[in-house]
Amino acid sequence: MPSALEQLRARLAKIDDLENAAAILEWDQETHMPSAGVEARSRQVSTLRQFAHELHCEDETARLLQTAEPETEIDKDLLRVATRDFHHATRIPADLVGELSRVTGMAREGWKEGKANDEFSAFEPHLAAVIDCNLRKAEALGYPDEPYDALLDEFEPGMLTSQVSTVFEALRSDLVELVGQIAQKPTIDEGVLTRYYPAKAQWDLGVRVMTDLGYDFSRGRQDRSAHPFSTTFSVTDSRVTTHLNRHHFNPAFFGSLHEAGHAMYEQGVDHELDGTPLQDGTSLGIHESQSRLWENLVGRSRPFWDHYFPAVQGYFPAALSGVSSSDFYRAVNAVRPSLIRIEADEVTYNLHIMVRFELERAMLSGEVKPADLPEAWNARMDDYLDVTPTTDSEGCLQDIHWSLGTFGYFPTYALGNLISAQLWTAMERDCGNLADLVANGEFATLLGWLRQNVHRHGRRKSANQILGSTCGTGLDAGPWMDYARAKFGELYGLA
Amino acid sequence: MPSALEQLRARLAKIDDLENAAAILEWDQETHMPSAGVEARSRQVSTLRQFAHELHCEDETARLLQTAEPETEIDKDLLRVATRDFHHATRIPADLVGELSRVTGMAREGWKEGKANDEFSAFEPHLAAVIDCNLRKAEALGYPDEPYDALLDEFEPGMLTSQVSTVFEALRSDLVELVGQIAQKPTIDEGVLTRYYPAKAQWDLGVRVMTDLGYDFSRGRQDRSAHPFSTTFSVTDSRVTTHLNRHHFNPAFFGSLHEAGHAMYEQGVDHELDGTPLQDGTSLGIHESQSRLWENLVGRSRPFWDHYFPAVQGYFPAALSGVSSSDFYRAVNAVRPSLIRIEADEVTYNLHIMVRFELERAMLSGEVKPADLPEAWNARMDDYLDVTPTTDSEGCLQDIHWSLGTFGYFPTYALGNLISAQLWTAMERDCGNLADLVANGEFATLLGWLRQNVHRHGRRKSANQILGSTCGTGLDAGPWMDYARAKFGELYGLA
Numbered sequence: 005m006p007s008a009l010e011q012l013r014a015r016l017a018k019i020d021d022l023e024n025a026a027a028i029l030e031w032d033q034e035t036h037m038p039s040a041g042v043e044a045r046s047r048q049v050s051t052l053r054q055f056a057h058e059l060h061c062e063d064e065t066a067r068l069l070q071t072a073e074p075e076t077e078i079d080k081d082l083l084r085v086a087t088r089d090f091h092h093a094t095r096i097p098a099d100l101v102g103e104l105s106r107v108t109g110m111a112r113e114g115w116k117e118g119k120a121n122d123e124f125s126a127f128e129p130h131l132a133a134v135i136d137c138n139l140r141k142a143e144a145l146g147y148p149d150e151p152y153d154a155l156l157d158e159f160e161p162g163m164l165t166s167q168v169s170t171v172f173e174a175l176r177s178d179l180v181e182l183v184g185q186i187a188q189k190p191t192i193d194e195g196v197l198t199r200y201y202p203a204k205a206q207w208d209l210g211v212r213v214m215t216d217l218g219y220d221f222s223r224g225r226q227d228r229s230a231h232p233f234s235t236t237f238s239v240t241d242s243r244v245t246t247h248l249n250r251h252h253f254n255p256a257f258f259g260s261l262h263e264a265g266h267a268m269y270e271q272g273v274d275h276e277l278d279g280t281p282l283q284d285g286t287s288l289g290i291h292e293s294q295s296r297l298w299e300n301l302v303g304r305s306r307p308f309w310d311h312y313f314p315a316v317q318g319y320f321p322a323a324l325s326g327v328s329s330s331d332f333y334r335a336v337n338a339v340r341p342s343l344i345r346i347e348a349d350e351v352t353y354n355l356h357i358m359v360r361f362e363l364e365r366a367m368l369s370g371e372v373k374p375a376d377l378p379e380a381w382n383a384r385m386d387d388y389l390d391v392t393p394t395t396d397s398e399g400c401l402q403d404i405h406w407s408l409g410t411f412g413y414f415p416t417y418a419l420g421n422l423i424s425a426q427l428w429t430a431m432e433r434d435c436g437n438l439a440d441l442v443a444n445g446e447f448a449t450l451l452g453w454l455r456q457n458v459h460r461h462g463r464r465k466s467a468n469q470i471l472g473s474t475c476g477t478g479l480d481a482g483p484w485m486d487y488a489r490a491k492f493g494e495l496y497g498l499a
Numbered sequence: 500m501p502s503a504l505e506q507l508r509a510r511l512a513k514i515d516d517l518e519n520a521a522a523i524l525e526w527d528q529e530t531h532m533p534s535a536g537v538e539a540r541s542r543q544v545s546t547l548r549q550f551a552h553e554l555h556c557e558d559e560t561a562r563l564l565q566t567a568e569p570e571t572e573i574d575k576d577l578l579r580v581a582t583r584d585f586h587h588a589t590r591i592p593a594d595l596v597g598e599l600s601r602v603t604g605m606a607r608e609g610w611k612e613g614k615a616n617d618e619f620s621a622f623e624p625h626l627a628a629v630i631d632c633n634l635r636k637a638e639a640l641g642y643p644d645e646p647y648d649a650l651l652d653e654f655e656p657g658m659l660t661s662q663v664s665t666v667f668e669a670l671r672s673d674l675v676e677l678v679g680q681i682a683q684k685p686t687i688d689e690g691v692l693t694r695y696y697p698a699k700a701q702w703d704l705g706v707r708v709m710t711d712l713g714y715d716f717s718r719g720r721q722d723r724s725a726h727p728f729s730t731t732f733s734v735t736d737s738r739v740t741t742h743l744n745r746h747h748f749n750p751a752f753f754g755s756l757h758e759a760g761h762a763m764y765e766q767g768v769d770h771e772l773d774g775t776p777l778q779d780g781t782s783l784g785i786h787e788s789q790s791r792l793w794e795n796l797v798g799r800s801r802p803f804w805d806h807y808f809p810a811v812q813g814y815f816p817a818a819l820s821g822v823s824s825s826d827f828y829r830a831v832n833a834v835r836p837s838l839i840r841i842e843a844d845e846v847t848y849n850l851h852i853m854v855r856f857e858l859e860r861a862m863l864s865g866e867v868k869p870a871d872l873p874e875a876w877n878a879r880m881d882d883y884l885d886v887t888p889t890t891d892s893e894g895c896l897q898d899i900h901w902s903l904g905t906f907g908y909f910p911t912y913a914l915g916n917l918i919s920a921q922l923w924t925a926m927e928r929d930c931g932n933l934a935d936l937v938a939n940g941e942f943a944t945l946l947g948w949l950r951q952n953v954h955r956h957g958r959r960k961s962a963n964q965i966l967g968s969t970c971g972t973g974l975d976a977g978p979w980m981d982y983a984r985a986k987f988g989e990l991y992g993l994a
Contacts, residue, residue: 021546024539025520028527036531037736040718044519044733044773051516055550223535238539241532278539 009079012068015059016086017279022056024237031235035227035245060093078276081464085281092158096144100137107133108409115407124378124396131374131406135367138411142368152365155412159288160419162466165365167479168415171422172358175481179355180388182488182498183341186351187390189496192338196331197253199323206248209319210260213312217298218451219244219264220271232259234266234295239278242270253323254336261303265295268451272459287467288413290458292420293427300350300421301428301487302450307443309333337495341389343398350421351488355388357418360403364411423471425484427458430474504574507563510554511581512774517551519732526730530722530740555588573771576959580776587653591639595632602628603904610902619873619891626869626901630862633906637863647860650907654783655914657961660860662974663910666917667853670976674850675883677983677993678836681846682885684991687833691826692748694818701743704814705755708807712793713946714739714759715766727754729761729790734773737765748818749831756798760790763946767954782962783908785953787915788922795845795916796923796982797945802938804828832990836884838893845916846983850883852913855898859906918966920979922953925969 006014029049037045059065069087074080096104111130118126142151145158152165215221229245232255236242244263248256269285277283285291302308313329324332339349345356363380366372372380381400386392393399405413431453432438441449457474471478492498501509524544532540554560564582569575591599606625613622637646640653647660710716724740727750731737739758743751764780772778780786797803808824819827834844840851858875861867867875876895881887888894900908926948927933936944952969966973987993 017542018546018550021543022550025524025543025547028524028543029520032523032527036720036722038716038718038720041733041736044735047512047774048516048520048523048732051513052520052547055513055517221533223533225531225533227531237543238536240539241536279542 007073008068009072009075012065012072012086013082013280015065015068016082016281019056019059020279020281020283022052022059026052026056027235028237031227031237031243031245034229034231034233057093060090065090066094078282078464082280082282085463088161089281092145095146096141100140100144104137104141104409107137108407111407111409112404115401115404119397119401122395122397122401124401127401127407128374128377131367131377134406134409134411135374137409139368150365151368152412155368156415157412159413159416160467161287162468163287163289163419163479168361168419169365171479171481172361172415172418175354175422175485176358176388178481178485179351179488182492183339183352183355183389185498186339186492186496187341189498191340192334192495193331194335194338194340196324196327196335198251199253199320201250201253201320201323203248203250205319206250206253206256207246209316210246210256212315213257214244214260214264216445217261217264217268217302217447219268223271224267226260232263234263234270236267236270236284239271239273239275239283242267253320258299258303258336262295262299265298266291268298268454269294269459272451272455273462274460277462277464282462282464284463286461286463286465286470288416289419289423290467290470292416293423294420294454294458296420297424297427297454301424302442302447304333304337304350305439305442305491306330306333307439309336311443311445334495337491339492339496341391343385343391343393344402351492352389354418354421357414359384359388360414361418363400364414368411419467419479422479422481422484423467425487426471426475426477426480427454428487429483430457502568503563504567504570507560507567507581508577508775510560510563511577511776514551514554515774515776515778517547517554521547521551522730523732526732526738529724529726529728552588555585560585561589573777573959577775577777580958583656584776587640590641591636595635595639599632599636599904602632603902606902606904607899610896610899614892614896617890617892617896619896622896622902623869623872626862626872629901629904629906630869632904634863645860646863647907650863651910652907654908654911655962656782657963658782658784658914658974663856663914664860666974666976667856667910667913670849670917670980671853671883673976673980674846674983677987678834678847678850678884680993681834681987681991682836684993686835687829687990688826689830689833689835691818691822691830693746694748694815696745696748696815696818698743698745700814701745701748701751702741704811705741705751707810708752709739709755709759711940712756712759712763712797712942714763718766719762721755727758729758729765731762731765731779734766734768734770734778737762748815753794753798753831757790757794760793761786763793763949764789764954767946767950768957769955772957772959777957777959779958781956781958781960781965783911784914784918785962785965787911788918789915789949789953791915792919792923792949796919797937797942799828799832799845800934800937800986801825801828802934804831806938806940829990832986834987834991836886838880838886838888839897846987847884849913849916852909854879854883855909856913858895859909863906914962914974917974917976917979918962920982921966921970921972921975922949923982924978925952 026049029045029052033042033045069083069090072083074083107130111134114127114130118124138155139151142154145154147153148164150165156163156165156168211226223240224242224244227243227245228248230247232246234242234244244260244267246256246260246263269291273283309329309332313332317324337350339351341352342348345353348356359381362384363372363377366380367374367377377400378396382393385399428438431450435449435453438450458470461470465473468478521544524540524547528537528540564578564585567578569578602625606629609622609625613619633650634646637649640649642648643659645660651658651660651663706721718735719737719739722738722740723743725742727741729737729739739755739762741751741755741758764786768778804824804827808827812819832845834846836847837843843851854876857879858867858872861875862869862872872895873891877888880894923933926945930936930944930948933945953965956965960968963973
């Protein structure tokens, strides 16, 4: 008779298998599936997720979680994380799950219509329903201080709204000031980025650089999809996708670095954790810190382009002959306040996120009513970025997230940026001058440090624990702000 | 409260989803998965199949099958087929399922070793255990006349061993005679087939011809894999794979026709049957009749090459300049008795199958002991094909099937050939001169007839019912033998 711990592990492995199978079906849907297959595919994915959910919520899972006796430190972490997941899966009552599904089904249609016709009123009642459902969900899940804590915790376990808020508040004024200073300076010419970049050369370059950084193609692969993403089916199979735009250098190149960053995190998880709920990134913020570290702190740095530009010129002789490494470095770092988050540069991106975080929190607390969202949105865009949407489609209707019912997700994008700079500082303390390593293409030291301090732990350590053990602090915007001031100060010749 | 019938349909749809998800994972494994992913993938597939099996075998399935009241003719067929599947899933006792898995696990290793070292003794004890398990399985499943009926029925529902045996016996003497006559004639030069055929041109040609035949790429796709196969995830997603050999024209080209034949069958199943166990080929013999019809009766016919050869020359100008359509037609139809089944030509292939069918049956009845297999094998190869293996690796150890525990599968390969000619005769009766249609590239008439008479029914009609309604007979080797005599008589100038 297997012990309760063994039975629990077997049960969790099965749940994991079902979830990973669903992820494989979704990957296929985005990369290879003939379009006619979509209806059957939705049914298949839904069946797998339903089986996983049912197995997860069975009383037997609760019984095993209560009776299993941990033998190792990993067992203890496993029980803690699995118990957390069990509560998340079971605490939301079935009628609310149904209601959420119904409300978001309609909200998505309302959002599509509103965005297409620039008519916020088409989305407004659905937004109210989404907020109501999220409040009920927060009550069901429980929270320490405010409802938003419960929603944030789904994506960023253990992080408190107040922690995020304090850090964002401090960052915001510094950032608005920096953006204002940059706006006084001449713009950087980005024309070189929109020349003709043949698709095959983009693909080959991406594969070469990902390989150099340390993405292991023997445990992964790259395919094309409409929107780039990374997805993991096991420690030995973590994949990325890319989208090639022949008339813009950035999407495929920086997209590949970004997704490779996510996938290298998953590839670095300790193999002992395979088939358990510990085998996964610990939070979306930490996950995003990995993608942003490779995309921006490495991939948009001067030493990176000093190292790679001659090779990149070889891939695109027509587009890049006569261009200097320095000009190209400047182009990929141009700061340009704009209305649309997904087009935002490294500096202004965090401000787009703060707008959303503040408004989500204000809508949950009732401080901002759904009807007042457009005005509140536009006022913040004006304050923070000095741009004002002329339509709601390019304003508060631009993102799909709220129509999916997702509140608490947006801040993790900015957390990723901040954490990437915190980790960078700790890495520099431990490994010496990182710029020299990047300039020499010696990425193994960086990846090794990340593996040792972040990746291998999977979900055994929370974001706060990782920050504590590497940086000796909690979440802190200081390192990122220092980095941004230095980099963009030099680029734009600020005082 | 949904009716028992509705509940049954929902349950069967979930089983179907799980099985199809497993097929998607297996497709990915053969086409795209990084090799390091194999261990996790085996676990994932096994979990899905286990869930499907458990759901299938639950008492609730039996209860619903007994209480569901059919409202339509489709419902009646659904209940009949689902009841059959339920019995197959539940009649084999759990300890025998475990024993089969254990025995075949070891048998596969024994077979690998035996084949690699040309040592039949390494496989012999495992073969004895496989036979024993198959006998117990046959007893558990039940059979009308002899144990082999039960095993054959798994792949060819409703077909009796005696039916197959009678047809094979009659065919064998005719076929041995034909092969003997051909052996007296000068061999056909096949050298043209092993020139250099660039991979991209092979791929493009395959896609073009499959499209011409009627394979619907909007509901399917082609990928590369080590061994070509077709697989279906829904009526709207039925895929094929191919293997390109730059130094041989045949594998990719005829492989594509073959797999497209399988996939077009699945694409032609009535959409109403989607998500039910009726949505599938009705038997392996009927399935193989579809692949063989397109591969051989169409794709290796003179009118086909009269139509396509100029275009094919355009794809391979270097290899085919100066070659005539007639020479090429002759080359792809060369008959050459050989030791290895998978390299066999259209004429000798059936004899390879008969050797296996006769020996499977004789081993089950105890007439041939495992130890005597090599001798019995070699004697038959000598009698039927006038070739004698000098090693068991190129004799009775050449196929993997028995080591997988599979008895009763081989005959369906030959049934496919025979049925393809039976259907061809019926089609010619209904549609007029098929050679003219093929010569003009008018394949839609052929496909339309197959859709109407075979494909759309899915599993609603058995192989025998399809033969009855189209040909007015049961299984009959006459049409295939007439076809072979006429075609190869002309090719080899026989009297």
